[in-house]
Amino acid sequence: MAITRCVMLIMILSVLECCKGIQVQPEQIHLSATERIDEMMVTWSTFNDTEESLVKFGNNLTLSMVAKGTSTKFIDGGSEKRAQFIHRVKLSGLKPAEIYYYHCGSAEGWSPLFIFQTFPSGTEWSPRFAVYGDMGNENAQSLSRLQEDVQQGMYHSILHVGDFAYDMENDNARVGDKFMRQIESIAAYLPYMTATGNHEYAYNFSNYKNRFTMPNFKETANLWYSWDVGPAHIISFSTEVYFFVYYGLFLINHQLEWLKQDLEAASKNRAERPWIITMGHRPMYCSNTDDDDCTKANGGFSLIGYELEELFYSYGVDVELWAHEHTYERLLPVYKGKVMSGSADAPYTNPKAPVHIITGSAGCKERHDPFTPTPAPWDGFRSQDYGYTRMTITNRTHLYLEQVSDDKNGKIIDDIWIIKEKHGPEAWN
Numbered sequence: 001m002a003i004t005r006c007v008m009l010i011m012i013l014s015v016l017e018c019c020k021g022i023q024v025q026p027e028q029i030h031l032s033a034t035e036r037i038d039e040m041m042v043t044w045s046t047f048n049d050t051e052e053s054l055v056k057f058g059n060n061l062t063l064s065m066v067a068k069g070t071s072t073k074f075i076d077g078g079s080e081k082r083a084q085f086i087h088r089v090k091l092s093g094l095k096p097a098e099i100y101y102y103h104c105g106s107a108e109g110w111s112p113l114f115i116f117q118t119f120p121s122g123t124e125w126s127p128r129f130a131v132y133g134d135m136g137n138e139n140a141q142s143l144s145r146l147q148e149d150v151q152q153g154m155y156h157s158i159l160h161v162g163d164f165a166y167d168m169e170n171d172n173a174r175v176g177d178k179f180m181r182q183i184e185s186i187a188a189y190l191p192y193m194t195a196t197g198n199h200e201y202a203y204n205f206s207n208y209k210n211r212f213t214m215p216n217f218k219e220t221a222n223l224w225y226s227w228d229v230g231p232a233h234i235i236s237f238s239t240e241v242y243f244f245v246y247y248g249l250f251l252i253n254h255q256l257e258w259l260k261q262d263l264e265a266a267s268k269n270r271a272e273r274p275w276i277i278t279m280g281h282r283p284m285y286c287s288n289t290d291d292d293d294c295t296k297a298n299g300g301f302s303l304i305g306y307e308l309e310e311l312f313y314s315y316g317v318d319v320e321l322w323a324h325e326h327t328y329e330r331l332l333p334v335y336k337g338k339v340m341s342g343s344a345d346a347p348y349t350n351p352k353a354p355v356h357i358i359t360g361s362a363g364c365k366e367r368h369d370p371f372t373p374t375p376a377p378w379d380g381f382r383s384q385d386y387g388y389t390r391m392t393i394t395n396r397t398h399l400y401l402e403q404v405s406d407d408k409n410g411k412i413i414d415d416i417w418i419i420k421e422k423h424g425p426e427a428w429n
């Protein structure tokens with residue numbers, strides 16, 4: 001009897017030793033859109049690999065459908081070489097405008113239960129977005145309001161225009177893990193669509209490339225992609241290829257050729273999806289005083305402006321979303337430094353150039369950036385309040401933007417309607 005007990009004790013101790021430090025519980029769950037509206041991508045992390053990567057989902061709590069995906073090992077470039085496994089599962093055959101419940105994981109451990117709603121079909125509906133950049137793990141001022149907005153169903157998608165966590169690679173990528181856990185409270189409920197910023201540069205943007213799953217990620221590692229949503233075509237691209245030359249030199253032409261092809265294809269599809277919207281991290285214009293690239297737009301040489309302004313203008317891009325400056329700035333329609341308003345009293349009614357919005361004030365440990373004392377001639381509105389932008393593409397002719405102030409308890413401090421009877425370069429005539 002004593003021998004049997006001893007054997008059992010040894011067996012229990014062996015099992016405990018074997019499982020010590022095994023972490024297979026899913027965390028950092030987030031959704032993203034794919035090229036198809038009947039699909040949804042689910043991405044999450046575990047710190048040890050699991051035999052399977054599964055999502056159980058359905059229109060009710062029985063979660064009767066199962067989708068299977070894969071995992072990849074991601075080793076951070078820091079001194080500890082911390083490893084984690086990024087699981088990706090694509091849900092297919094989803095019905096439009098339906099609510100789905102899901103959880104993800106494997107027989108070794110499941111996530112909490114989440115919920116999302118698919119997009120309506122076609123182009124005759126009104127997508128709603130929250131848009132911001134530069135949100136960190138520390139001082140994420142907008143996060144609590146976004147959590148309430150999202151969970152009340154205010155948006156169809158989030159657009160995070162670069163600079164995450166500050167920085168994801170810090171503390172051997174523990175800061176990235178903390179940040180991805182923070183945003184799970186919004187990103188597990190709707191597509192969390194991203195662009196890369198300068199704060200993602202470490203180890204050749206490896207945390208950004210590995211942690212997200214944007215459309216076409218296998219070919220472009222999340223650096224550039226486009227997707228269709230309702231009456232809009234949205235293009236995300238990397239401004240960082242122009243600044244981190246060591247990493248970006250071979251990517252500049254690759255991305256530029258892709259941008260041209262994508263804009264050409266979107267132009268041909270404009271009768272169906274009239275709005276073309278771009279999102280990139282570093283703006284062409286700004287009136288901040290921190291000597292970034294955009295400050296040179298005041299008569300100097302802005303690299304992003306030099307590289308991309310003419311291209312976007314020539315294809316009649318309607319709205320350009322930016323971040324990087326830790327402020328909010330709405331520009332009058334501008335091209336090559338010249339204001340191109342629709343009319344003096346209605347600048348955004350049939351504007352003669354793209355409308356630029358810089359929204360990098362969601363909050364991070366670097367806090368605010370200063371403005372020049374006097375606004376630039378192309379300034380429509382600017383604010384140093386923490387906050388984020390809401391964008392609704394109401395229909396084929398009307399797009400609404402408003403700026404939420406966290407400093408003023410959620411007050412809308414700026415709002416405009418962009419009204420366009422025509423889209424494309426012919427709108428500039």
Ligand SMILES: [Fe+2]
Binds near residue numbers: 163197198281324
């Ligand atoms: Fe930045």
